[in-house]
Amino acid sequence: MISAQEILSGVGSFSSYDLLLFEEKATRKIFRKNDMVLRQGEICRSVYFILSGSFVQFQSDHETETIIELHLPKEWMYNHSSLIGQKPSDTTIKAFEDAEVIELSLYHLHELIARSQSFLSFGRIFDQANHRTYLFDNALSPAEKYQYIKKSKPLIVQVFPVKLIASYLKITPETLSRVRANC
Template identity: 85%
Template sequence: MSAQEILASVGSFSSHDLLLFEEKALRKIVKKKDTVLRQGEICQSVYFILSGSFVQFQSDHVTETIIDLHLAKEWMFNHPSLIEQVPSATTIKAFEDAEVIELSLINLHKLIARSQSFLQLGRIFDQANHRTYLFDNALSPVQKYNYIKNAKPLIVQVFPVKMIASYLKITPETLSRVRANY
């Protein structure tokens, strides 16, 4: 996937901008179960997932609560930790082997300093709106499932029911009943 394809979802960039992005972004291979951010660390990068999938979760050493499920062709990071530069309340771990483009916050600032076009990358920080909509509106389990099917249709093909249910804050049994009605 080219820099142009990666950045197309955020805005339009000149060929010079694309070269700058390629200079500052790192391509990384992440193995299944490897972490890109541990609970307690401060998030210093955003990642564009080229292939594979990731789980963002909170752990109290007994249970893991799924906070987000990330798929290929989307940006991934811990929003509060990155924006406020505070320790992350979540861990981000590869659910399967993956390839990502990593853009550190330092390099993002360097890109913006070189070209104002990179201010368009601010749009990736609006992703938290999916979670806000999902949990700030008193949605029924059916509405939650419909929303997630529309927002991230591949989620049901990649992740097991138990993980999706945890993400939607419903029981796996409830999710199974909702899915049975499809």
């Protein structure tokens, strides 16, 4: 069983008291394959730390699904614009496989911050958009995109099929297959 200290290690430094506060406010949840964590149009009200399993975040126009993010264990997951702006989500988050998470609602996060300033360091997890920005704002070639995700999220190529990874990288599955063959 992963401890609160392990979950929060990438967020900041927390006292024993802080860890107890976190354990008091966070809840453990189980999702089965294809369960929805957040539906398009709902407001994101929580952040989730993935203990096991994986998730897909996508936009859908009822004909095609465009992959926005692929989430793996030991990552924080949420819809950034919906959570920060408290507006309807433009994406859906669903379990790619059976999974277990720790959920911390925005309400409980605010309570934690009110009780201990250490929880202000949670701001770090809200900077996740930088991975995506780097990936798509730097005019990377398909090979460079693939190398970047292999380095930043090595498990991605073991967990998700080529079609989903290609959609995430905004390249065709054929291009990704060629890139992988040459790596």
